[in-house]
Amino acid sequence: MNRSWLEPAFDSGFAVIRALVLAGVLIGDVLLLQPAPTAGDLVVAGIGVALCLVAGRWVFGALLAQSGLLVVADALGASTVSSLKVLAAVTLFELALRRSGRPLALGAAALALAVAANRVEDLPAELLPVLYKMGIVAGLPLLLGSYVRVTRDAARRAHEDARQQELRTEEQLSAARAAERAAIARELHDLVAHHVSSMVLRVGVARHVVDAAGTADPRITQVLDDLHSSGSAALADLRGLVTVLRAPHDARDDTGPLVTPGALRASLETVVERSVQTGLGVTACLDPGLARLDAVRGQAVLRLVQESLANAARHGGPGTHAELVVQLDEYSVRVTVEDDGAGRAGPTVPGASGHGLIGMRERVHVLGGRLDAAPAGLGWRVTAQLPLPVPQMETQQ
Known part of the structure; x- marks a missing residue:
C-alpha cells in the first residue's frame, strides 16, 4: 500500500x-x-x-x-x-x-x-x-x-x-500447486508401478522357462534371478510410496486410476456426457488417433478436459455452450476448450477446486508443454499443447 x-x-x-x-x-x-x-x-x-x-x-x-x-x-x-x-x-x-x-x-x-x-x-x-x-x-x-x-x-x-490477505493467497496458491503435483506424482507412480509389475512378471516367466528347459547357462539364471529380485524390491518400494501418496487426508475427488491409451477416447466422451448433464452444451471433436497417445499424456489430456469443462459449466452456468477439440499430429497433442459464456452463472460444479488453472499449468509444465487461458468474447478459451515423446514421434514418421 x-x-x-x-x-x-x-x-x-x-x-x-x-x-x-x-x-x-x-x-x-x-x-x-x-x-x-x-x-x-x-x-x-x-x-x-x-x-x-x-x-x-x-x-x-x-x-x-x-x-x-x-x-x-x-x-x-x-x-x-x-x-x-x-x-x-x-x-x-x-x-x-x-x-x-x-x-x-x-x-x-x-x-x-x-x-x-x-x-x-x-x-x-x-x-x-x-x-x-x-x-x-x-x-x-x-x-x-x-x-x-x-x-x-x-x-x-x-x-x-x-x-495478511496476500500471505493467505500465496499459501493457497502454494497449496494448490503442491496438491496438483501430488496428484501427478500419484498417477506417474501408478503408471511406473504397472510397468514394473509387468516386467517382474515376465522375468519370472522367463526364469521358469529356462529352468524347465534345463540347458541354460547358470549365469543367465543368475542374471534373471537378480532382475527378478531387483524388480520385486523396486515394486515393493513403489507400492509403499504410492500408499503414502494416497493417504486418505491427501486424497482428491478428481484423482482416479490411470486411463489406458485405448480407453482415452471413451473416457473423454464420458466427461462430455457428464458435463452435458450439468446443463453445459458441448460440441466435441476428438482425434481418432488418440489411442496411440501414451498413458502419461493421455492422463494429462483427460484432466485438462475435465477441468476446462468444469470451469465452463461453473462460470458460465446452464445455457453455456463449449467447443472441445483434441488434435494429435506427429509432434504434439493439442487441447482446446472454448465456451461462449452465454449462460448465467450457475452453482459450483462438484470437483471444481477453485485453483484449476494453477493445476492445469502445473500439469502441462511437468510435461514440457504450454497452456494459454484468456477471455474470448463473453466466454473463455483454454489451449494446451503437449509435445509427444521422441520415440512416439519417430514411430509416426
Missing part, C-alpha cells in the same frame, strides 16, 4: 523534528516579530523552547507545563503569550496523535483552564467569547489530532490486513 509523502510527518519517529520546528517558531517570533523583547520575554521564550524540546519525548508533561507557563506569562505581561498559546495547542495536537483516554482529556482540560484563567477578569460578562476561545485553542487541536490518529491507525490496520 503506497503512502503519501505527508504521512511520515505524523509518525512518532518524527516527534523530535516536530518539536524542533515548534522551538524555531517561538525563537523566530521573539527575534523577528517582537520589536524590543524584554528580559522577561526572553526568559519566558527560553522556557517555552525548552518545553518544546521536552515535548518530543514527554508530551503530556510538556503540555501541562506549557499550560502553566501560559498563565504565568500572561500575569507577567509577556509579549509572547500568543505564541505560547499556539505552541500549547500544537502540543495538545501532538498528544492527541499519541495518546487517548484520560491523559488526553486531562491535557485538553489543562490547556482550556489556562485560557480561561487568562481571561478571568472578563468573566462573567464575556463568558461566551471565553468559552469560544477555549474551544478553539483546546478543542480544535484535540479533534484534529484524534482524527489523524484514528485515520493513521485505520490505514495501518488496512495495510496489515492487505499483507
Whole structure:
C-alpha cells in the first residue's frame, strides 16, 4: 500500500523534528516579530523552547507545563503569550496523535483552564467569547489530532490486513500447486508401478522357462534371478510410496486410476456426457488417433478436459455452450476448450477446486508443454499443447 509523502510527518519517529520546528517558531517570533523583547520575554521564550524540546519525548508533561507557563506569562505581561498559546495547542495536537483516554482529556482540560484563567477578569460578562476561545485553542487541536490518529491507525490496520490477505493467497496458491503435483506424482507412480509389475512378471516367466528347459547357462539364471529380485524390491518400494501418496487426508475427488491409451477416447466422451448433464452444451471433436497417445499424456489430456469443462459449466452456468477439440499430429497433442459464456452463472460444479488453472499449468509444465487461458468474447478459451515423446514421434514418421 503506497503512502503519501505527508504521512511520515505524523509518525512518532518524527516527534523530535516536530518539536524542533515548534522551538524555531517561538525563537523566530521573539527575534523577528517582537520589536524590543524584554528580559522577561526572553526568559519566558527560553522556557517555552525548552518545553518544546521536552515535548518530543514527554508530551503530556510538556503540555501541562506549557499550560502553566501560559498563565504565568500572561500575569507577567509577556509579549509572547500568543505564541505560547499556539505552541500549547500544537502540543495538545501532538498528544492527541499519541495518546487517548484520560491523559488526553486531562491535557485538553489543562490547556482550556489556562485560557480561561487568562481571561478571568472578563468573566462573567464575556463568558461566551471565553468559552469560544477555549474551544478553539483546546478543542480544535484535540479533534484534529484524534482524527489523524484514528485515520493513521485505520490505514495501518488496512495495510496489515492487505499483507495478511496476500500471505493467505500465496499459501493457497502454494497449496494448490503442491496438491496438483501430488496428484501427478500419484498417477506417474501408478503408471511406473504397472510397468514394473509387468516386467517382474515376465522375468519370472522367463526364469521358469529356462529352468524347465534345463540347458541354460547358470549365469543367465543368475542374471534373471537378480532382475527378478531387483524388480520385486523396486515394486515393493513403489507400492509403499504410492500408499503414502494416497493417504486418505491427501486424497482428491478428481484423482482416479490411470486411463489406458485405448480407453482415452471413451473416457473423454464420458466427461462430455457428464458435463452435458450439468446443463453445459458441448460440441466435441476428438482425434481418432488418440489411442496411440501414451498413458502419461493421455492422463494429462483427460484432466485438462475435465477441468476446462468444469470451469465452463461453473462460470458460465446452464445455457453455456463449449467447443472441445483434441488434435494429435506427429509432434504434439493439442487441447482446446472454448465456451461462449452465454449462460448465467450457475452453482459450483462438484470437483471444481477453485485453483484449476494453477493445476492445469502445473500439469502441462511437468510435461514440457504450454497452456494459454484468456477471455474470448463473453466466454473463455483454454489451449494446451503437449509435445509427444521422441520415440512416439519417430514411430509416426
